Amino acid sequence: MxxxxxxxxxxxxxxxxxxxxxxxxxxxxxxxxxxxxxxxxxxxxxxxxxxxxxxxxxxxxxxxxxxxxxxxxxxxxxxxxxxxxxxxxxxxxxxxxxxxxxxxxxxxxxxxxxxxxxxxxxxxxxxxxxxxxxxxxxxxxxxxxxxxxxxxxxxxxxxxxxxxxxxxxxxxxxxxxxxxxxxxxxxxxxxxxxxxxxxxxxxxxxxxxxxxxxxxxxxxxxxxxxxxxxxxxxxxxxxxxxxxxxxxxxxxxxxxxDHLRVADVMDAEPVAIPAELPLAQAEGEYFLRYGWPWFPVVDTAGRLVGVVSREAVDSVPEAVRGGRAIASVMARDDGASGLRAGLEEPLEALLAHDGLGRLGAVMAVDGDGVLRGIVTVEAVRRALRGALPA
Ligand SMILES: [Zn+2]
Structure with a gap:
């Protein structure tokens, strides 16, 4: 203020x-x-x-x-x-x-x-x-x-x-x-x-x-x-x-x-791109199909490893997109980038989260770092709207 x-x-x-x-x-x-x-x-x-x-x-x-x-x-x-x-x-x-x-x-x-x-x-x-x-x-x-x-x-x-x-x-x-x-x-x-x-x-x-x-x-x-x-x-x-x-x-x-946790408001069926997927394939199967500007990236065990944007994929020349994996262009998430939140974290703590401002979403992960859901700004807004005194 x-x-x-x-x-x-x-x-x-x-x-x-x-x-x-x-x-x-x-x-x-x-x-x-x-x-x-x-x-x-x-x-x-x-x-x-x-x-x-x-x-x-x-x-x-x-x-x-x-x-x-x-x-x-x-x-x-x-x-x-x-x-x-x-x-x-x-x-x-x-x-x-x-x-x-x-x-x-x-x-x-x-x-x-x-x-x-x-x-x-x-x-x-x-x-x-x-x-x-x-x-x-x-x-x-x-x-x-x-x-x-x-x-x-x-x-x-x-x-x-x-x-x-x-x-x-x-x-x-x-x-x-x-x-x-x-x-x-x-x-x-x-x-x-x-x-x-x-x-x-x-x-x-x-x-x-x-x-x-x-x-x-x-x-x-x-x-x-x-x-x-x-x-x-x-x-x-x-x-x-x-x-x-x-x-x-x-x-x-x-x-x-106060009683709401991340797990209560997240979309529990997140669409994520496997880290080893070639760029060309990711483009067709994810970016063109869903039309979203970015996706979370997971390893073979389902653990969140980063986020990849449409621009990052587009920045690679088309001729070599078949030979390069998503992992090479994603923004790596080491846990300190403010993109992830624990399932049991209170919703209130999310409001100050970096990811909400930058990406419009926060990745919800469990104790092993496995991606379990995505909390979007829209979902947070809905929860808040329900909470506002009439
Ligand atoms: Zn004082």
Whole structure:
């Protein structure tokens, strides 16, 4: 949905850290507004105000990054791969390679981020208080005129902003962290991950529209917060409600096709070409007869060894087609090419399969690698259509 076109900044523990273009815009906006606050605190020293604003904004994003790394590290420890972390307009996203497989793991991954943020807020407050006093840090956090040093003002800001990030993320609406925690609890109680997701996503939609409403009240002047906060709440509320809605639909479909395996939807009488068959014969007996653009290729034991296309056969000069076997022109499948799936694999796992996108089909093989069927996009569509809520 987003982060696809992100620019890579660095790699941390092998995790790709990227930023979306929208991030630069927000960074600029934050530096700009912080410059204003700091010049009120330190009038007459614009260089100092601007320097503090830049450092504060960068430290704020570092805190967000550490929050996401918290999620990522716990996910990796629980065997879930991380595709990368992206920073964008509304903060950060740690992209999980797959869904968590138990409510316990879901809970641990979800709380890891907020715990990191809590620790950062506590550390900033602690250092600030040690440098001055607790009261002064709080004044700094509100950019109130007090006799503060630049460092204490900045620590005050970082304390507040991290407390805000903490509270915001703990709002119990999926896909926010609080919503993931709610999902983990509902999952634990019901034992049904999809029902739990739908429940948490409904809360997410509710939270999203509540934010839009609060944003609207701010813009209307009913709530006396600043306009930027109002606009930001409306945007993030809409985004949250939409993300929650798509999670809800996804969970509804997944819940329906959960029991379906590859063997349930495949065409169990696949037409395959023997690997040793001469090209000329394959052309007449398969390509011309069926009119299909490609066929799976099997060895004498019926094991899937590759896929051959019409173009591959056509690329060989006609004069030599009688003397060459299919095996010489097929795309060999060693099991890692994403063309095959196990009979017992869940249908849901197939949706992400490479073969479906490239060939429009996936070969279903048994434990010995013997071709047992073909799952076409059409067959998957039919199964999904049956599953869609009316
Ligand atoms: Zn988080």
């Amino acid at each position: 987003f982060g696809g076109g992100s620019i890579q900044l660095v790699r941390v523990f092998g995790i790709r850290i990227g930023v979306d273009v929208s991030w630069f815009f927000v960074l600029f906006l934050i530096i700009w507004s912080l410059s204003g606050f700091y010049s009120d605190l330190f009038p007459g020293d614009d260089t100092k105000a601007f320097g503090l604003a830049v450092v504060s904004a960068l430290l704020f994003f570092l805190a967000i990054l550490l929050h996401e790394l918290g999620h990522a590290v716990v996910a990796i420890r629980n065997g879930i791969p991380i595709l990368g972390i992206d920073l964008w307009m509304f903060g950060g996203v740690a992209k999980l390679g797959r869904d968590t497989d138990s409510p316990g793991v879901e809970f641990r991954v979800a709380v890891a981020g907020p715990l990191v943020t809590l620790a950062i807020a506590a550390i900033c407050f602690g250092i600030g208080a040690a440098l001055s006093s607790a009261d002064t840090v709080l004044k700094g956090s509100r950019f109130e005129d007090a006799d503060l040093s630049g460092a204490v003002a900045m620590l005050g800001y970082l304390t507040t902003v991290n407390v805000f990030v903490l509270v915001f993320n703990l709002i119990p609406g999926f896909p926010l962290d609080g919503g993931r925690i709610a999902r983990a609890i509902a999952w634990k109680l019901t034992g049904d991950r999809y029902r739990a997701t739908r429940f948490a996503a409904r809360l997410g939609r509710l939270a999203g529209w509540a934010m839009v409403a609060v944003g609207g009240l701010i813009l209307a002047g009913v709530i006396g917060w600043d306009v930027i906060t109002g606009v930001w709440l409306i945007f993030i509320g809409i985004f949250l409600a939409q993300a929650a809605r798509s999670a809800e639909t996804q969970a509804a479909i997944s819940g329906q096709i």
